[in-house]
Amino acid sequence: MNNNVLCPECEAEVSLDANVMQGEILVCPDCGVDLEVITTDPIAVEIAPMEEEDWGE
């Protein structure tokens, strides 16, 4: 199985482990953006959810 995907941010080729899991967060080695593995069959990644800041509990 081909475990290489293109980073949706910079189009760098990102190589994933064979045992990658759905929901796993990876870092693109070229641009540093966080990527989320959306599906594993076929393997697809999206830019991971943004991290917001909020006040309160």
Add this chain to the structure above:
Amino acid sequence: MIKMKNISETLLGLVSNYSPSGQEKPAVQFLLQRMQALGFERTFQDKVGNAVGIIGQGPHQLMLLGHIDTVPGEIPIRIENGVLYARGSVDAKGPLAAFVDAVAAVGVRLGWQMIVIGAVGEETDSRGARYIVDQYRPDMVIIGEPSAWERITLGYKGCAHVKITARRSSHHSASGQQTACEAAAQIWQDVQAWTGEYNEKYNRRFEQAQTSLLKWSSGTNGFENRATLEIEARLPLALNPVDWFLVMKELAGTEEVQTMGFPIQAYRSEKNSPLVRSFLKAIRGAGGKPDFVVKTGTADMNIVAPVWQCPAVAYGPGDSSLDHTPQEHLSLEEYENAVTVLKKMLKNITD
């Protein structure tokens, strides 16, 4: 009379039992009865008054830790246009009720014990969480706080309090000598200047220190004047309460500095955990678009997660900007969406 239609009985029952910190007992009794009626196998009130419900058994343990106390200030309960107005609807009886409803709906899962706790005292000294931290060692913990149904809370800032007292001998004001009040005012200005300088290195509020002057008092016994400042700090991960306290001592010079309450270290959980993955999948599965959030407040996550050293997030329906406000309210659709996400997440994690 509140219309019962389309509202969770757990949620309605919890908010109907007003329970500011220290007066949680009626809400705890309700929750225990409710969990029993929903099929929890063991329900009990622990030594410090927390409501505990347990379902299933096995080598794995999942803790869903909410809190059952609220800040004071009863809000008349009403439902208008699908929105519940009530004290605690957001912080944090909504999230706690969602835990109970979701766990009850999912039921027993092979190899897993699920524990729901409605902890007491979260809004004051976190005595409920401080007690349970030595009683359990779960594999994962979800803290019940309002994140909004599509978001996962990853961390909270820490907090610490100090009292600084300046003293000066009484003298005639025409003497030109510095007064205790002037000395205290100078210290507060120095605290603000230090905080501003510290924050120059950081753009995000989660990484910055925030100091507030909560109280100022002064007085005299005729021979000596004193002025006291009570300062609160919301602290980032990079600044632990002990280090901040040492800074306060340095800025206060020879004046008296006392710590107050329980200092709490900031905490941020790891994104790459089975717990976070299960939530991401569940939120997408419920038709949502997940986001992460870090909070500038402090929660029971700060107490238990560093000790348990296990995957931890906070989750629950509601808009946390309504915490502690007279306008506190929760959309019932938001509540149902959060229960749906929790049910999916519990199934994902226990499969």
